[in-house]
Amino acid sequence: MNRIPEGDGVPVPPQALHVAVGWRTGHGVPDVDVSALLLGPAGRVRGDADLVFYNHAGHPSGAVRHLGRSAPGAPGSRAADWLWLDLARVEPDVGRLVVAASVDGSAFGRVPGLDVRVTDAAGAPVAYRVVGDATSETAFVFGAFHRRDGGWRFHAGGRGYGSGLAGLATDFGIVVEPPPPPIPGPGYVPPAAPPAYAAPAAPGYAPPAYAVPAVPGAPVREYPEYQGYPEYREYPEYRRYPEYPEYERPAPPPPPVPSGPDFRPAVHRGRGKETVHCDPGLPAGGWVLLEVESYHSLLTSVESCDAYGRAEDSLLMAYEDDVRARTVALVPRSRPLALRVDADAPWTLRVLPLSHARRFDSHVEGIAHDLVVYDGPPGVLDFLHHGEGRFSVHRHAAPEDPLHDDEERILLVDEIGEVRASAPVAGPGLLRISGDGPWKCAVRR
Structure with missing residues (x-):
């Protein structure tokens, strides 16, 4: 490995790289957050x-x-916080990519064995x-990656900050919002608001015809030409208007998740x-199960992958040494x-019917990365994750529209x-659940 002194630079390939800020663990040693x-x-x-x-x-x-x-691991073992970067994807107007780190509630002087390492995707x-x-x-x-003559160089070293990540970010142009004011303790009574001033109405004055009547509970009439707007479907409060009885009907429950047709499982290595x-x-x-x-x-x-073979949507990102994971992919119409699989060790990919996935309607448990099918009615999902x-x-x-060639995907x-x-x-x-430890999910209705 090229061990470089501060300020010197070393050329780096314009490809996917891993950057790790590492340290040695121990009692009272703070964790390091890379950025x-x-x-x-x-x-x-x-x-x-x-x-x-x-x-x-x-x-x-x-x-x-x-x-x-x-x-x-055990006290005295190595730990690291990781970045992945692909210099070939960096936008043309970005000339420098800075690698920094911060600690919370302590200082770097209490972090032993501090170093920074850059490797390629294969670990070289x-x-x-x-x-x-x-x-x-x-x-x-x-350190920082500098764009030079159509390529990139990594320069080690840089300044330190006593004001944490916020001070570092501010130095590079990020506006950091101040913390919210403290919440008052018990017994606090807010001061009374001054009475609103109301000017006396002129004799014979009448409000304009377009003014909204200030009567509590009065229905608000909407204009018919807006009935086709999607907001009437997306926001349930629009269903309260008696002028439009079609919005009084509750939305039908989503249909159950189909298992899809069976097919011969395939194995790729x-x-x-x-x-x-x-x-x-x-x-x-x-859908197919992976x-x-x-x-x-x-x-x-x-x-x-998209139609041109380029990576499109991330289906799985696992950082564990030993990975046995499940995820899902939507087959284009x-x-x-086509799938892009990347690991710096031998890997096995199985493409299975969705009927092989676990299904539940009240409770399910798992470890790390898994794909489960929820078959229950509307409710609240409670998650518990033990990991770092x-x-x-x-x-x-x-999708609601059957002609829409994609799925509805929501980050919960x-x-x-x-x-x-x-x-x-x-x-x-x-x-699609992703973590680095055991997890549980229970349903409240």
């Missing part, structure tokens, strides 16, 4: 989206993603630097990044399903670490 900033021509971010960190895990361009923190080393001069800083710039072209006989417009296995891999991912990384739940449902939960979260569910649907 990336994409800087425009003026050396400042172009907007808030140009800061990628644990609370904003992906850049809109798809060039940078925050992967999360590796699971800690690109650059490495030990950081041994940290003291009271709570945020630190570890590979290593590294490969594109899998599935059987053209898969049910067009239907099972992925990979062992001793830093990252295992599955993406669907106009072309065979990102926990997310996506709901997939058939997206949190980090130990999670207790609730989310409403409108009815039957697919739940």
Whole structure:
């Protein structure tokens, strides 16, 4: 690996890379949160989206993603927080990509064994630097990728900040909102509002004909030409108007999730990044279940491909060493399903009918990444996750328009670490659950 002193640069390939800020764990050692900033021509971010960190895990361009923190071992073992980036996807007006990190409630001087490593997607080393001069800083710039003569170079080193991630972000042009005012304690009585001033009405004055009558409970009449607007379907409060009885009828419950036609399961094996072209006989417009296995891999991912073979939608991102995961893919109506599988170890992909997925209507448990079918009525889903990384739940449902060549996909939960979260569910649907530990889901009706 190229061990580079501060300020020196090393050329890096314009391809997918992994960047890790690492340290040695121990009693009282704080966790390190890595982040990336994409800087425009003026050396400042172009907007808030140009800061990628644990609370904003992906850049809109798809060039940078925050992967999360590796699971800690025994005291004294190594830990790291990871970024994935693809320099070939960085937008042309971005000239510098800064790698930084922060600690909360402590300082980098209490973090032993601090370093930054850059490797390619296969794990081959690109650059490495030990950081041994940290003291009271709570945020630190570890290095930056610079665009030079049509290529990229990685320069190690940078300044430290005593004001944490907020101070670092502000220095690069991000406006950080001040914290909300403290909530008053018990017994607090807010001051009475001054009486509103009302000017005396002139003799003979009448309000204009278009004024809304100030009568409590009076119905608000809408104009008929707006009846076709989608807001009448999306917002249930529009159903209260007696002028339009068709909005008084409750919306029908979503139909149950079909298992789809059975087909012969297919098994694909590979290593590294490969594109899998599935059987053209898969049910067009239907879902298929995907099972992925990979062992001793830093990252295992599955993406669907568009008509040109380019990665389109992320279906699975697993950072565990040993991955046995399930996810789902929608078969396009106009072309065979193509999938991009990427792992730096041998992998196995099974394409199965949706009937192989687990179904439930009240309670289900699992580990890490799974695809389950909820068959119950509308209610509230309560989730419990025991892990340290990102926990997310996506709901997939058939589109309301049968001619629409896509699915309805809603993000229900997206949190980090130990999670207790609730989310409403409108009815039957697919739940794509991703985490790094055991989880439970129970239904309240």
